[in-house]
Amino acid sequence: MLTPTTHARRRRLLAERLPGPVLLLGNGQRARNLPMTKLPFRQDSTFLYFTGCDLPDAAALLIDGRCELFLPAPADDDALWHGHVTTLDAIRDTLGVDAVLPTERLEERLTGLRARTLAVADEGRNVLGSRLCGVPLRFGRDHGDEALMDAVIELRRAKGPDEIEQMRLAAHATHQAYLATIGGTAPGGHERGLWTLFEAVLRLHGLTTGYDTILSQSGEILHNPHHSDALTEGRMVLLDGGGELPSGYGVDITRTWPVSGRFDTRQRAAYAAVLEAQLASIALCTPGRRYREVHDRSCEVLARFLVDEKLIRGSVQEALERHAHALFFPHGVGHLIGLDVHDLEMFGDRPSYPPGVGRPEPFGTCYLRLDLPLQEGWVVTVEPGFYVVPAILHDPALRERFADLVDFEAAERWIGFGGIRIEDDVHVTAAGPDVLTEAVPKGIDELEALIGTGPTPEQRLSV
Ligand code: GLY
Ligand code: MN
Ligand code: MN
Numbered sequence: 001m002l003t004p005t006t007h008a009r010r011r012r013l014l015a016e017r018l019p020g021p022v023l024l025l026g027n028g029q030r031a032r033n034l035p036m037t038k039l040p041f042r043q044d045s046t047f048l049y050f051t052g053c054d055l056p057d058a059a060a061l062l063i064d065g066r067c068e069l070f071l072p073a074p075a076d077d078d079a080l081w082h083g084h085v086t087t088l089d090a091i092r093d094t095l096g097v098d099a100v101l102p103t104e105r106l107e108e109r110l111t112g113l114r115a116r117t118l119a120v121a122d123e124g125r126n127v128l129g130s131r132l133c134g135v136p137l138r139f140g141r142d143h144g145d146e147a148l149m150d151a152v153i154e155l156r157r158a159k160g161p162d163e164i165e166q167m168r169l170a171a172h173a174t175h176q177a178y179l180a181t182i183g184g185t186a187p188g189g190h191e192r193g194l195w196t197l198f199e200a201v202l203r204l205h206g207l208t209t210g211y212d213t214i215l216s217q218s219g220e221i222l223h224n225p226h227h228s229d230a231l232t233e234g235r236m237v238l239l240d241g242g243g244e245l246p247s248g249y250g251v252d253i254t255r256t257w258p259v260s261g262r263f264d265t266r267q268r269a270a271y272a273a274v275l276e277a278q279l280a281s282i283a284l285c286t287p288g289r290r291y292r293e294v295h296d297r298s299c300e301v302l303a304r305f306l307v308d309e310k311l312i313r314g315s316v317q318e319a320l321e322r323h324a325h326a327l328f329f330p331h332g333v334g335h336l337i338g339l340d341v342h343d344l345e346m347f348g349d350r351p352s353y354p355p356g357v358g359r360p361e362p363f364g365t366c367y368l369r370l371d372l373p374l375q376e377g378w379v380v381t382v383e384p385g386f387y388v389v390p391a392i393l394h395d396p397a398l399r400e401r402f403a404d405l406v407d408f409e410a411a412e413r414w415i416g417f418g419g420i421r422i423e424d425d426v427h428v429t430a431a432g433p434d435v436l437t438e439a440v441p442k443g444i445d446e447l448e449a450l451i452g453t454g455p456t457p458e459q460r461l462s463v
Pocket of ligand 2: 252332381383423
């Protein structure tokens, strides 16, 4: 369980790695339109990791083994508008920190300290941190103190048992949401209905989503934000969604299934290839294995499928060497996951590539988000896919480059197929890959047995 002792232990581990005071900034509350109407608040993940405090506008000073938390003091009329007011002392006791002080004391406390700090997503907070610590801070650009960043990366990247337990809880609720959504799929329904049902089940379990849920029959649009089409016989639903607990830990799962309840011949062949690729890549998720090999294994299986389907004319070897398979699998096989869905990605490629090594150039691998030897305790996604993307297949430069290797006429006959992705979250252990999200059905028979067996969202909501 995550308790104040967990957060205190993490602060101790940080202090052992790093001398001197550290200022941790939390995110602020951001207005949606008027200041009284807010965007949903999400705490900065590093702040959560070391404090467990999910209140807006918080800051924490870690100094001499102590943790001083700074929060806006409650206003006199908070009880009237927002209900029960928790005192700063009560927050101190609940979180197990040494002191909770009103925000006005932060500036005076930081004066002359030269504390290390890191940027957060909220630029308003970065302006404050920059002024207090005398360093430039800008999200995605000026990350802050490098030694602090490296220590945070090292600690957050390897998940402990309490973190894995949180991710299993998120996986359990997300599994329930998938069962309801796959079971509620039937021609005549609507993508919007399935999306609503998926999100509703997560919310009934007390979770939110760690990222915008993708639910679409146009799965070839990788991060498709729309769910505006009627469910149509012959198409497939791609759902990429994951629940996030109040602790911040979440999962990232994708499943694809046919609206009709039966994969047709072509869908079945492509699905079987993606599943084979995923299982082969998952098997490689062991300590010491370079993640690039996990990616390459999926590419091999998919390239073989493309040759078998006569979409690629040359050999598997040639397709792989020239990255022709990336026309149909244009993204990387996965990423780190934990408190953030792309864990630690706010620090750029530093957490996921060796020092001095940038993203590879070739089409396809430039979207590989991780290329390090895996370590025990890391959690990574494994999410190969097969997509028929008109924008790629009709791109004049790509058509010219691959004219001898790809049968673009044959590919044309696949336009409208959509996309298939299968994604699970894998905990790397010495005993082998531990698939945290494996309960969510992905076998062809399992899926076909489940589709349409439950009430549709429209039936559940009587609309
Ligand atoms: N859900 C976003 C991703 O899979 O990376
Ligand atoms: Mn993912
Ligand atoms: Mn995903």
